[in-house]
Amino acid sequence: MTTTTASRAHLATAIFTVSDQDAALAFYTGRLGWEVRGDARFGPDGESRWLEVAPSGSVARLALNAPMGGSPGGSAVVVEVDDVPAEHARLTAIGGVDLDPAPTRAPGAPLLFSLRDPDGNHIWVTSEG
Numbered sequence: 001m002t003t004t005t006a007s008r009a010h011l012a013t014a015i016f017t018v019s020d021q022d023a024a025l026a027f028y029t030g031r032l033g034w035e036v037r038g039d040a041r042f043g044p045d046g047e048s049r050w051l052e053v054a055p056s057g058s059v060a061r062l063a064l065n066a067p068m069g070g071s072p073g074g075s076a077v078v079v080e081v082d083d084v085p086a087e088h089a090r091l092t093a094i095g096g097v098d099l100d101p102a103p104t105r106a107p108g109a110p111l112l113f114s115l116r117d118p119d120g121n122h123i124w125v126t127s128e129g
Helices: 019-032 084-095
Strands: 012-017 035-042 046-053 061-065 074-078 112-116 122-125
Touching: 019 035, 019 046, 019 061, 084 112, 084 122
Parallel strands: 012 061, 074 122
Antiparallel strands: 035 046, 046 061, 112 122
């Protein structure tokens, strides 16, 4: 069996399916404080919308897609932050965010917590290393 080395690559965009792109945009920018990275109409009559958001300074982006033949929710991404307890406290103080009661650390895992967007997509918040 012959193997070759893959080209250098990095994760650029994760995709969540959301029931309402405007409501999702309001949640990610208004509640979580993320920024819009792209918002464009496409398709023959501009009926489709490509919407991307990301935490400030992030290279990777999150696309918020309208449902295509299925129900939304169930996806997950991991966001790394410098201070997990501080980010949990910030989101708790904002209110209106469905998040775990406190960060936890399981054996062999980093300190982390999860939050859910209005469509049930999970965002795990942890720190590097």
